[in-house]
Amino acid sequence: MVGLSRARYAEQPPQLRVADAPVQEALRVLIGRHGGWGFWKLHHRLRKNGLRINHKRTLRIYRAMGLNLPRRRTKRLPARVKQPLAVPTSANVCWSLDFTSDVLTDGRRFRTLNVLDDDNRQLLGVEIDFSLPASRVVQVLTRLVECYGRPTQLRTDNGPEFISARLGDWCEKQGIDLHLIQPGKPTQNAYIERFNGSFRRELLDAHLFRSLAHVRQLVADWMHDYNTQRARQALYFMTPIEFKQAA
Structure with missing residues (x-):
């Protein structure tokens, strides 16, 4: 050799x-x-x-042949403090945020950012687009704060848009507490998770969407009905708007 x-x-x-x-x-x-x-x-x-x-x-x-697939690295998240799901006593104490997604008839996937007031269950906004990065989340929240006032706290899961420095910096400047639930514990964000179930069952799964404009129109109609016509047992059989006005 x-x-x-x-x-x-x-x-x-x-x-x-x-x-x-x-x-x-x-x-x-x-x-x-x-x-x-x-x-x-x-x-x-x-x-x-x-x-x-x-x-x-x-x-x-x-x-x-070089066919080895790249290994998926598990992203390590910082430890989150376990907190019981607090029952807010007035509007703007806590807003819950989460994403849902669906597809158009041409196969393109779109996302929705849903923002809910935990106290009166009012659906404050639904942002719809093919991409909703952290910068867009900040724009939506800025618009909602101008319309409804500043919440004390935001509650979210650990999605990349929510753990981003951009959203964290915005919350710090606004004096808003950003509460991230523990990974794998959706019950800690139960208000928005409950809403997402109704939103998917009654709207996303019930329609075929031709375009983003079509999605936005149907969501706007559904949102108006949800806030002004739908009585909820948790709100003493009042609608979100009625409960907010009675507070």
């Missing part, structure tokens, strides 16, 4: 390259159809398709 280069030493013999060719071609076909499949799914499909191959050989060829 003295004087033999590493590249020459690691080079596959010609007969091995020829034997691997059918497996490589089969892998290319599978990857073309199922780009998100990992090693084990590909290996079992090769076996099911009639190739007599063990997993070690499949893995060697799989790695040599």
